[in-house]
Amino acid sequence: KDKKEAVNEFWNLFDKEGYSLWFVEYEKAPGEGKVVYLTNNLMNGFLQRLDHFRKYCYGVYGVYGDEPNLEVRGVFCWRGNFIPLMVKQHDQYDYHRFTQLDPTKEADRKKVEEFWTKFNEDEDVVDGLTARTVKYFK
Numbered sequence: 001k002d003k004k005e006a007v008n009e010f011w012n013l014f015d016k017e018g019y020s021l022w023f024v025e026y027e028k029a030p031g032e033g034k035v036v037y038l039t040n041n042l043m044n045g046f047l048q049r050l051d052h053f054r055k056y057c058y059g060v061y062g063v064y065g066d067e068p069n070l071e072v073r074g075v076f077c078w079r080g081n082f083i084p085l086m087v088k089q090h091d092q093y094d095y096h097r098f099t100q101l102d103p104t105k106e107a108d109r110k111k112v113e114e115f116w117t118k119f120n121e122d123e124d125v126v127d128g129l130t131a132r133t134v135k136y137f138k
Helices: 002-013 036-049 051-056 106-117
Strands: 019-026 057-066 069-079 096-101 129-137
Touching: 002 106, 019 036, 019 106, 036 051, 036 057, 036 069, 036 129, 051 057, 051 069, 069 106, 069 129, 096 106
Parallel strands: none
Antiparallel strands: 019 069, 019 096, 057 069, 057 129
8 A cells, every 4th residue: 555655656756857667578588487586587687787777767677477478577767768878788788678658648657556566476466467576676
């Protein structure tokens, strides 16, 4: 309940001119996303190499789905309305799809709320998939 209140407060304060929201999804290679611990390693490697970007960004990134069909995805908010150079220089940038979300669209707002409020691993369903491992990035 508190998380939903926090997201509502976020929408009240969100500066869409100064910040942007992004749905980030890892594009799996054949054979990836089959085992949770290996998929967790992919997710953690991405976040570790993005550590220098924490002061400009907030996000939730995780592993979702069921073995052998796991997905790595999340929703991030950062300064500016473009993909920053620090993100583009990431070793795994080319293996991710970045989709800018529109805070005026109800479907995009719902996606942000789902990712930012549903953290119960092996219970909550986010974007139609069961949350397996969920990480805050801040």
